[in-house]
Amino acid sequence: MGRVKSVKFKLNKFEYVKPFHITNSISYDTENIEVIVELDNGVVGYGEASPSFRVNGEKVQALMALEPIVNEMITGMDVREYRKIFDETDKLKAAPSIKAAVQYAVLDALSEELGIPVYQLLGGAKKELETDYTISIGTLEERVQDAREIVARGHSVIKIKVGENLEEDIEAVIAISEVSKGCKYIVDANTGYTPKQAVKFVTELYKAGVDIAVFEQPVGMFDIEGLKYVRWNSPFPVAADESARTKYDVLRLIKEEAVDYINIKLMKSGISDALAIVELVKSANLRLMIGCMAESSLGVNQSVHFALGTGAFDFYDLDSPLMLKEETFRGKYIVEGTRYKVE
Amino acid sequence: MGRVKSVKFKLNKFEYVKPFHITNSISYDTENIEVIVELDNGVVGYGEASPSFRVNGEKVQALMALEPIVNEMITGMDVREYRKIFDETDKLKAAPSIKAAVQYAVLDALSEELGIPVYQLLGGAKKELETDYTISIGTLEERVQDAREIVARGHSVIKIKVGENLEEDIEAVIAISEVSKGCKYIVDANTGYTPKQAVKFVTELYKAGVDIAVFEQPVGMFDIEGLKYVRWNSPFPVAADESARTKYDVLRLIKEEAVDYINIKLMKSGISDALAIVELVKSANLRLMIGCMAESSLGVNQSVHFALGTGAFDFYDLDSPLMLKEETFRGKYIVEGTRYKVE
Numbered sequence: 001m002g003r004v005k006s007v008k009f010k011l012n013k014f015e016y017v018k019p020f021h022i023t024n025s026i027s028y029d030t031e032n033i034e035v036i037v038e039l040d041n042g043v044v045g046y047g048e049a050s051p052s053f054r055v056n057g058e059k060v061q062a063l064m065a066l067e068p069i070v071n072e073m074i075t076g077m078d079v080r081e082y083r084k085i086f087d088e089t090d091k092l093k094a095a096p097s098i099k100a101a102v103q104y105a106v107l108d109a110l111s112e113e114l115g116i117p118v119y120q121l122l123g124g125a126k127k128e129l130e131t132d133y134t135i136s137i138g139t140l141e142e143r144v145q146d147a148r149e150i151v152a153r154g155h156s157v158i159k160i161k162v163g164e165n166l167e168e169d170i171e172a173v174i175a176i177s178e179v180s181k182g183c184k185y186i187v188d189a190n191t192g193y194t195p196k197q198a199v200k201f202v203t204e205l206y207k208a209g210v211d212i213a214v215f216e217q218p219v220g221m222f223d224i225e226g227l228k229y230v231r232w233n234s235p236f237p238v239a240a241d242e243s244a245r246t247k248y249d250v251l252r253l254i255k256e257e258a259v260d261y262i263n264i265k266l267m268k269s270g271i272s273d274a275l276a277i278v279e280l281v282k283s284a285n286l287r288l289m290i291g292c293m294a295e296s297s298l299g300v301n302q303s304v305h306f307a308l309g310t311g312a313f314d315f316y317d318l319d320s321p322l323m324l325k326e327e328t329f330r331g332k333y334i335v336e337g338t339r340y341k342v343e
Numbered sequence: 344m345g346r347v348k349s350v351k352f353k354l355n356k357f358e359y360v361k362p363f364h365i366t367n368s369i370s371y372d373t374e375n376i377e378v379i380v381e382l383d384n385g386v387v388g389y390g391e392a393s394p395s396f397r398v399n400g401e402k403v404q405a406l407m408a409l410e411p412i413v414n415e416m417i418t419g420m421d422v423r424e425y426r427k428i429f430d431e432t433d434k435l436k437a438a439p440s441i442k443a444a445v446q447y448a449v450l451d452a453l454s455e456e457l458g459i460p461v462y463q464l465l466g467g468a469k470k471e472l473e474t475d476y477t478i479s480i481g482t483l484e485e486r487v488q489d490a491r492e493i494v495a496r497g498h499s500v501i502k503i504k505v506g507e508n509l510e511e512d513i514e515a516v517i518a519i520s521e522v523s524k525g526c527k528y529i530v531d532a533n534t535g536y537t538p539k540q541a542v543k544f545v546t547e548l549y550k551a552g553v554d555i556a557v558f559e560q561p562v563g564m565f566d567i568e569g570l571k572y573v574r575w576n577s578p579f580p581v582a583a584d585e586s587a588r589t590k591y592d593v594l595r596l597i598k599e600e601a602v603d604y605i606n607i608k609l610m611k612s613g614i615s616d617a618l619a620i621v622e623l624v625k626s627a628n629l630r631l632m633i634g635c636m637a638e639s640s641l642g643v644n645q646s647v648h649f650a651l652g653t654g655a656f657d658f659y660d661l662d663s664p665l666m667l668k669e670e671t672f673r674g675k676y677i678v679e680g681t682r683y684k685v686e
Contacts, residue, residue, distance in 0.1 A: 080459060083466025083654055114457050116423065121464075123426025247626040255598055276626050279619035283590040311426055 002039030002113050004074050004085075007102065009067040010034040011060070012048075014296055014324040021136040023163035023192035030294035030324070031060045035101035037109050039079065045109025046330075047101030048299030050267050050292070050320075055221075055242055056096050063098050070102055079110040086272040096245065097293070099270035104302040107271065117332065118305040119342050125311020128341040129304065131318040132157035132186060137164055140172055147176040155338045157184045157213070159317055162201070163192020170204045177210045186289070186315060188216035191242055195219050195226040202234045212236035214261050214289060214315060217243065228258040239263050241291065247276035254284045262286065263317070266302050267293045278312045289315035297321040298330035304340050305332070316340075345382030345456050347417050347428075350445065352410040353377040354403070355391075357639055357667040364479040366506035366535035373637035373667070374403045378444035380452050382422065388452025389673075390444030391642030393610055393635070393663075398564075398585055399439050406441050413445055422453040429615040439588065440636070442613035447645040450614065460675065461648040462685050468654020471684040472647065474661040475500035475529060480507055483515055490519040498681045500527045500556070502660055505544070506535020513547045520553045529632070529658060531559035534585055538562050538569040545577045555579035557604050557632060557658060560586065571601040582606050584634065590619035597627045605629065606660070609645050610636045621655045632658035640664040641673035647683050648675070659683075 013031050020027045035047040051058035073088050085106050092099040104118075111118045119126075133155045135146040143160075150158055158180060162169035173187060193201060198218035205212060214237050219226035221242040231238040239261035244250050245268040253259050262281050264274050281288050290303055290313045300321050307313050318340065321331070334341045356374050363370045378390040394401035416431050428449050435442040447461075454461045462469075476498045478489040486503075493501055501523060505512035516530060536544060541561035548555060557580050562569035564585040574581040582604035587593050588611040596602050605624050607617050624631050633646055633656045643664050650656050661683065664674070677684045 078467070080463040081467035083468040083652070086466070087468070087654075114459060116457060120423040123429070124421070124424035125426040125430070247622070251597070251623075251626045254594070276622035279590070279622040280594075280626055283594045283619050283623055309426070311430075 001078055001080050002041040002043050002109060003076055003078050005038045005040045007067065007070050007074065008036040008038070009064055010036065011064060012296065014294070014326060016323055017325055019136070020323060021138060022161045022188070023137070023190040025054060027294065032294065032296060032299060033060065033063055033098065033101065034298060035098070035105045037102070037105035039109055039113070041113070043109050043112045045105040045107070045112060046298060047103070047105035047108065047302060048295055049097035049101035050295040050299050051097045052267060052293050055268060056245070058095060058097055063095055066092070066095055066098055070098065074102070079106050079113065082106050082110060089270065090272055096270055097267040100266040100302065103271040104266070117342060119309035122306065122309025123311065124309060126308045128339050129307060129316045130156065130338050131316045131322070131340060132159045133319045133322065134159040134317070135161060135176065137161045140168070140175055143172045144175050144179055147180050151180045151183065153338065156182070157186065157315060159186045159188060161188055161190065163189035166193065166197050166201060170201060173205055174208050174210055184213040185211070186214045186216060186317065187212050188241070189218045191217055191220050193218050195223070195229040198230045199233045202236055206235045214239045216263060217241040224253065224256055224258050227253070228256055231259055237261050237287065239289065241265070244277070245269060247273045247280060250277045250280050254280060254286065260286060261289055263289050263291045265291045265293060266306060267295070271306065274306060278310050282312060288313045289317060291317040292320045294324065295320050296324055296326050296330065301331040301333060304342070308342055344421050344423050345384040345386050345452065346419055346421050348381045348383045350410065350413050350417065351379040351381070352407055353379065354407060355639065357637070357669060359666055360668060362479070363666060364481060365504045365531070366480070366533040368397060370637065375637065375639060375642060376403065376406055376441065376444065377641060378441070378448045380445070380448040382452055382456070384456070386452050386455045388448040388450070388455065389641060390446070390448035390451065390645060391638055392440035392444040393638040393642050394440045395610060395636050398611060399588070401438060401440055406438050409435070409438055409441055413441065417445070422449050422456065425449050425453060432613065433615055439613055440610040443609040443645065446614040447609070460685060462652035465649065465652025466654065467652060469651045471682050472650060472659045473499065473681050474659045474665070474683060475502045476662045476665065477502040477660070478504060478519065480504050483511070483518055486515045487518050487522055490523050494523045494526065496681065499525070500529065500658060502529045502531060504531055504533065506532035509536065509540050509544060513544060516548055517551050517553055527556040528553070529557045529559060529660065530555050531584070532561045534560055534563050536561050538566070538572040541573045542576045545579055549578045557582045559606060560584040567596065567599055567601050570596070571599055574602055580604050580630065582632065584608070587620070588612060590616045590623060593620045593623050597623060597629065603629060604632055606632050606634045608634045608636060609649060610638070614649065617649060621653050625655060631656045632660060634660040635663045637667065638663050639667055639669050639673065644674040644676060647685070651685055
């Protein structure tokens, strides 16, 4: 058995290969926090927080200052009693990405101690997944060109960012679909539309013969009634992302019958709430996808093991490490083209 | 890694120390099914099914006939991929006690293989619990005498069976409370009252100054509206037991705002649904207790590890092995008076 001896935070900066443009936001780089949990028996577990101010209200400077707080919280605790550590770190309500990284680092240490990978600790449901790849907002030509390259690299699921200009978006999705026959589309408005715009968007695409696998977060984060309006007026499944951070958010969405899909991101929920959301969504007969913020391979590793262990997801939007410049690959998974595998 | 080589069912009969009388049912003995999962590496895991015809519609003869079916389902599967085995055995809808025993035996085998107890695999939240002890339906004198003996043995939580005669029940609970000052009471009507009777029952006890910690299953199994009526008119928390078998039942109870507590029994839900119910109930800010059918120490072992691993329960109604004549204690826990402990 191993008890937590120390928790260390380390700031790592990554540049995007090319700027990442979503509704009202363009990113050129990301600052992630590597979390290193060392046990008194020498075992080390790793996690990564990829903070989001837009979604979580997190600022990296403020999160870095939590290192001594987290040490105080969990130093001396046994990783075999990980639910206690989860309960303790659940208190980090304003720092969910840190909560995720710490909780995962604990599981990673337990996994090393037991000699069993994290995805097996979580149930070992699957051994591989295919990630989608995302087309940023851009000119029609840029978007179509991106689509051609994504198809050429073998992806069969394409994520399309929309939400800044309804007419351009409709035109772009139709144009993209024409150069990517056979692909599935996750269209993500990142809160950019009004409910009526969102319904017009899906109605026009439906009329044009474009099939959308998941229509993500069409309306504002706190507009649950708007989400419900879109869901009940859309021929395509509607997902909550920004609106679904905690298990409490998700139970409310279920009660309100507001969505067909939940997009789980560990950075919003941590491991503890993500496990709860999996059970909530399955009990409600709804569907799940898993997404990411700007995690490197170290951070997406967490979502790969979570997704494969629980086996609960239809779609995997885990392309961030493919979009970042990274010197050393740090995942405990293997990348084969568009697929991530574990052994 | 170990793959399932065989699953064996073995019928074990246990007599009650004294007849167990609840609403419309008196038990003198129980026939439980021991489930033995052997892996190809020689590791063996154990579970126990304690079937209930009244709650689950299960008959032991029919369950015994499922042995080859279960072998066909899971032989060759790796216990490290236990979610796959859970998904497969979730199909045993009409045999939830067998589902529970098989799923637990798989976790038990994984636990032996990894050298980590099941309660730690599930999170290691707690190390000990206190079980309540149950007073059957009987004459006023018998009930009061039972209460004296239970208090003398050191129990601080007493479960009181009611539901056959409203006036006698009220009188009995008041009389019991007078000889067991300081104890907490779980009162269980096992579906015996109408909604109006149930409200009269709690109102009269409240007027008499008796405090009830949990009022279990006052009304019929399928009377969700009745449960809700009692909950909203009771000064004491109301629990669903017979009404809450699957995760789907529990989500409906949450949506309908019908109860304050859920009584999880592995024999109703298996491990898979019980894990989901823990997350559902915590997400809904409701409370949990854990109960049993007529499990021996082998079967209650499952609930002890589940309860301590998840750490989610306020009350433990795990007294069945204390009520059965058993030649050999088979639990992987230690009994110290009213407490069950793990190391």
